Amino acid sequence: MNTMRRIGLATGTLTDYEINLVETAIVKTVRPKLIGRQLMPIRTLPSAGYTKYTFYKENDMGQATISMTGEEQSMDIVDLTKGDVAIPIISKDYKLHWRDVLKRREGGEDLNTQHAENAARQVAEEEDRLILSGENATWPALGILGLLGSCPGVLNTNYFNGANWGTATTGPALAVADVAHAKQMLRALGHQGPYKIVMPSAVYACLETLIANTDKWGFEAVGELLGGTENILVSDNLFAADNGQDSVLLLDVQPGNFELLVGADISNYLAQLPTMNYQGKVWEAVVPVIKRPEAIIEIIEVLS
Secondary structure, eight states: OHHHHHHHHHTSSOOHHHHHHHHHHHHHHHGGGOOGGGSSOEEEOSOTTOOEEEEEEEOOOOOOOOOSSSOSOOOOOOOEEEEEEEOOEEEEEEEEOHHHHHHHHHTTOOOOOHHHHHHHHHHHHHHHHHHHTBOBTTBOOTTOBOHHHHOOEEEEOOOSTTOOTTOTTTHHHHHHHHHHHHHHHHHHTTOOOOEEEEEOHHHHHHHSSBOTTSSOBHHHHHHHHHTSGGGEEEOTTOOOTTSOSOOEEEEEOOTTSEEEEEEEEEEEEEEEOTTSOEEEEEEEEEEEEESOGGGEEEEEOTTO
């Protein structure tokens, strides 16, 4: 009986140290993956129990008046467009085998956290795709539109003799011209910045080339338009509607344009199963809310 009790203790609930080890590994894994969170402020909800959020899009008022007395009436009714968004759970399961846990515990080794890290990576990538792209014909996401799916403004780059950002001699200069043009489009709509740009890694590679007849790299010139190269973000979770990766997003990230609702941040659930193995689940409850879609410009077909 004593032997049986010792076996039960050794294979029982994970220790606080072991649980903390797994959770620390998860946080370290997801932190560099969450590009979308750099584009919008976070609004924290009371709990993951909230399944829906109601918000309002505000239309612009009419023009203000100029007078010496200020007595002219310039009141107009501003319509508020109501919108509801579902708050989904993003999750991925993993398993820790009890024999591996026991062997490492008795040998003084730390747990193998690779499966937990892999699950965390999948959750982070799914969150980023939800924020950056949202649902499209090839990727269902409960009808939730991300930045790309909400974007009303489009700039087609192919107006310089069919050249694109990947063209060896003219590509970097064309990229700079396109970003400047997109920035002008946002300014014309009253969006004065600050700005950030998001692009897939294959597109960013086009900027790692010197602009013809200069000693300036493409990414340096684009960064100067945006207030610094730190405002160039790279993510391969930005997918165009055709599931391609040939679009770039320029955004005015002024607070109030977008926000990320968080009912529960990246969390880890662990339970021991009747098999004595440990069932883990990395999960979160998040959704992007796009309040001012006109603050987004999609530069399309930059590699076509």
